[in-house]
Amino acid sequence: MSGHSTYEPKTGFERWLDTRLPIVRFGVDLMDFPTPKNLNYWWTFGGILAVCLGIQIVTGIILAMHYVPNADLAFNSVERIMRDVNYGWLIRYIHANGASMFFIAVYIHMFRGLYYGSYKAPREVLWILGCVIYLLMMATAFMGYVLPWGQMSFHGAVVITNLFGALPVVGHAITTWLWGGFAVDNATLNRFFSLHYLLPFMIAGVVGLHIWALHVPGNNNPIGVNVKSKEDTVPFHPYYTVKDGFAISVFLLMFATFVFYFPDALGHADNYTPANPLVTPTHIVPEWYFLPFYAILRAVPDKLMGVILMFGAIAMLFVLPWLDTSKVRSMRYRPTARLYFFIFVVACIVLGFCGAHPPDEPVIPGVSGFQLLDSDINSFVWLSRIATLYYFGYFLLVMPILGLTETPLPVPESISAPVLSHPAKAPAGAAASPEKRG
Amino acid sequence: MADTVVGANPDPHAAGDDPNRRDFIHIAAGVAAVGLVGALAWPFIDQMNPASDTLALASIEFDLGKVVAGQQVTVKFRGKPLFVRHRTAAEIAAAIKDDHAAMRDPQTDEERHKPGKAEWLILIGTCTHLGCVPTFGGGEYGGWFCPCHGSVYDTSGRIRKGPAPKNLEVPTYAFLSDSKVKVG
Numbered sequence: 001m002s003g004h005s006t007y008e009p010k011t012g013f014e015r016w017l018d019t020r021l022p023i024v025r026f027g028v029d030l031m032d033f034p035t036p037k038n039l040n041y042w043w044t045f046g047g048i049l050a051v052c053l054g055i056q057i058v059t060g061i062i063l064a065m066h067y068v069p070n071a072d073l074a075f076n077s078v079e080r081i082m083r084d085v086n087y088g089w090l091i092r093y094i095h096a097n098g099a100s101m102f103f104i105a106v107y108i109h110m111f112r113g114l115y116y117g118s119y120k121a122p123r124e125v126l127w128i129l130g131c132v133i134y135l136l137m138m139a140t141a142f143m144g145y146v147l148p149w150g151q152m153s154f155h156g157a158v159v160i161t162n163l164f165g166a167l168p169v170v171g172h173a174i175t176t177w178l179w180g181g182f183a184v185d186n187a188t189l190n191r192f193f194s195l196h197y198l199l200p201f202m203i204a205g206v207v208g209l210h211i212w213a214l215h216v217p218g219n220n221n222p223i224g225v226n227v228k229s230k231e232d233t234v235p236f237h238p239y240y241t242v243k244d245g246f247a248i249s250v251f252l253l254m255f256a257t258f259v260f261y262f263p264d265a266l267g268h269a270d271n272y273t274p275a276n277p278l279v280t281p282t283h284i285v286p287e288w289y290f291l292p293f294y295a296i297l298r299a300v301p302d303k304l305m306g307v308i309l310m311f312g313a314i315a316m317l318f319v320l321p322w323l324d325t326s327k328v329r330s331m332r333y334r335p336t337a338r339l340y341f342f343i344f345v346v347a348c349i350v351l352g353f354c355g356a357h358p359p360d361e362p363v364i365p366g367v368s369g370f371q372l373l374d375s376d377i378n379s380f381v382w383l384s385r386i387a388t389l390y391y392f393g394y395f396l397l398v399m400p401i402l403g404l405t406e407t408p409l410p411v412p413e414s415i416s417a418p419v420l421s422h423p424a425k426a427p428a429g430a431a432a433s434p435e436k437r438g
Numbered sequence: 439m440a441d442t443v444v445g446a447n448p449d450p451h452a453a454g455d456d457p458n459r460r461d462f463i464h465i466a467a468g469v470a471a472v473g474l475v476g477a478l479a480w481p482f483i484d485q486m487n488p489a490s491d492t493l494a495l496a497s498i499e500f501d502l503g504k505v506v507a508g509q510q511v512t513v514k515f516r517g518k519p520l521f522v523r524h525r526t527a528a529e530i531a532a533a534i535k536d537d538h539a540a541m542r543d544p545q546t547d548e549e550r551h552k553p554g555k556a557e558w559l560i561l562i563g564t565c566t567h568l569g570c571v572p573t574f575g576g577g578e579y580g581g582w583f584c585p586c587h588g589s590v591y592d593t594s595g596r597i598r599k600g601p602a603p604k605n606l607e608v609p610t611y612a613f614l615s616d617s618k619v620k621v622g
Contacts, residue, residue: 163568180492277518279571
């Protein structure tokens, strides 16, 4: 993938195999891939995500050996996994918390891409493939959450599938088609199980394309300057296998802390109640990783517009490479953009916070604001409206306009230049300390 | 396609630009393949629609005798809750009083029950917003309140406030006798 190969078959068998299936060459070249030498720890999340996907697939295949995808039996089969299956509790808790860990890692990975401009030419396809993976992850996580057939599972499925009912004319036919009946029921559970098993392998396939697309231009790096010479790179192995390995170990420590000490902290108690189509839990919320989008959905008083805006929030990511007009990749040299970026991160967290609270609840308890249009100004619905406005403003206004109007800081000539030849000219905090975040 | 053929085969367009047998075969094969994929796609899509046994179980009978005035019974109908509400005179009056109020999905109370059976309100008990089950007695219109996103329905099940776009759906039903209905 990376130009000329460095592999030289040593034994007769390797030479024989190399002319028939050059798989060893492929592996050696992958490990030898020239990688920018200034990658910081924010770049380790790709490796962490690969581990997450592996963990989910392995634990998921095991759970499928014990789980029964039937509306009458599903809940009890999950309880059986938790109580009777040998180490079933461990495997299920790894799988359930693994979904959250996967999303923590993917969000950091995405914010890293946003900050360092990893979506810009020539990496647009790489970025879009990442967005496709993210979409597939959301679909997989949603359907996986339905499988235990608890109250949150069931009513979460009802709410999400009803989103498609907002579409004019075809909405009703689409929801019926998705359900395979007149409501979320056994047919729905069965197909969700089938798709929940399929999608991770599709994710693995797109991850393959993602890595392929990565290996054509090579990695971006914290200063966002292209690799100019061999001096700027180190081989992936052992430099980044070790760095990634260390980061993965630290990540797994946090993962294990959740699995062993707070296994239900990221879930909802309501999901330990079997699904009952006749009663909706009074406070229904999705899993934490969907909360920002849920807040955007609820920010709009119109059903169809809410759904459009929610999907639009994800669509923004796909077109971002063409919205950002700045020639400078890394925000390390875009101080104004950096400020807007950090507000954007805050806006996303605020949206998540809003999504977890009922819309009418006051943000500051005990204080009554004034009525603005349909709600009190001191309510989560208004807070989410402000954050939603910023979310879209960041993509549609800040990204196109700022790139044309701002004055970026001087960008180093190459990855090696600031540290090797002109240390005095290096901008503060540039490649001199690549391990620090921007 | 045909222009790029090299080797032993003669240039099919040498004698002019008229479509020849090879072009015909290419186009015919392409059309056949597209048609085949299209025809095969439909069974693979339609299999996800409700199966025959699901459709066969789609109607229920319900005895109204056990529902006293002011009471609501929730039964399962097509996997969803069905509200069978025996309305009081006050509820009916409140519903009729608002017949001409500004509404998102304007309907009179008369249109929402069978003629002469104003006390019986039969509704699909799922919020028209995103399908949660509204609870009776909440909200400022004396009807239903949806806990998920705060939609408020009146005593006729009409949407009065909140994000839901439509009134609570009235299913197809018929009175088999004075105290028995068939829904679906």
